[in-house]
Amino acid sequence: MNNPPDKMLEVHNVVKRYGSVTAVDGVSFSVNGGEIFGLLGPNGAGKSTTIRMLTTLTKPTAGELFVDGYSVVNDQVEVKRRIGVVPQQNNFEQELTGRENLLLHALLHKMPKKIRDARIAELLAYVGLEDRADERVRNYSGGMARRLIIARALLHGPSILFLDEPTVGLDPQTRRKIWDLILLMNRSGVTVLLTTHYIEEAESLCHRVGIVDYGKLIALDSPKKLSQNIGEFCVEFLKDFGVERHFFATRQEARNFVSGQDFDTVVRRTNLEDVFVELTGRVSKELAYA
Structure with a gap:
């Protein structure tokens, strides 16, 4: 099955069970290409589980998921080429520098040397870390680490970026800088799906939002x-x-x-x-x- 060209992501009646617990219960929605889409819900509502399924980390119990027309279950290599992921927790190699962490990611994606070096330099400048690129990540502030992890997620040129609570724990000024980065990425053509507990964040950034509760999608439309x-x-x-x-x-x-x-x-x-x-x-x- 292939998606219509304007659908970057489709979720069809997806269920995820862990034993007797149903974390996601028949959820369906789509995300248009070029859209910023927010997935909101209380703790335990199923947001992160949905993200884990969409990013190939967890297999659905039932239903179908597609990224840019490729099945998340059956075409994982193609899906991974098209997605970038910013997880809740920073998962860098702490003893490596910011530049070295990006290089490691580029090598994992088998990016050619002349492309990866230029892309790393471009993204370090894009997130405002070119002057701190050769410091060990363990010395980075929380805001610097979040900017670096966004740069890493963008390195291989994904079509869609998944942001799982990208600004949690950041001060208001740094949070606004991350918002600016998200808007700039979207303006350049990257589709974005984000989860957040900061409702004003979703209201400021998202074209549409879906609200989930107890594993079910209970509302879907523009914030307005x-x-x-x-x-x-x-x-x-x-x-x-x-x-x-x-x-x-x-x-x-x-x-x-x-x-x-x-x-x-x-x-x-x-x-x-x-x-x-x-x-x-x-x-x-x-x-x-x-």
Whole structure:
């Protein structure tokens, strides 16, 4: 089976079970070429398991997955040529320099010498590490390591980049630099699929997002349309047991509701975090402190 030309990635009724536990339960979605697609969900919802299946690290129990028309199960060599992966944890050789880590990756992909040397230099400059390229990675800051791992993932020229929580644990300034890199990569033609617990990250970067919970895909659309689906305007106010929120299609409906209340209220536009909390029914610790 081949995908339509505009589909970089397709997931068809995919299931992943570990014994009696179903981590992914009949998930289906597609990612268009040139798109930034976000996969959101609480801890344990199935995001990372889905990424592991798409990147050939875990075999699905049932269903089909395709990358650029190639079966993830049956055409793993072709799939690996087309994907770049930024895992949650930095997995560098700590005693090697940044440049040497990139060279090792290039050798694993059998890149010709004259191509790999130029590509390594280009990407070190691209992520702003050319001046630190010959230092051992063990001396890198968290932000430097994340930039290097993105450079490594791009080295062999992938068609799609998988980013599994690419900015977790980074300070806001460094996080914004990573956002800029993601947008630049996408502008150059790289399709991106990312998972994140930072909902404002997905709202800022993604053309579309899918929300998963308990292994199922429960929503899929652009951040704007998902927000409109629950009501474009939010009224929130503090009550005895916490903040209460109500959603309305128009600002006037929200104002009409406020006029009948005798406590302080805020009227604002609905955002993607509102959608996430409404659909999943809970706030993870990471979200609460994002």
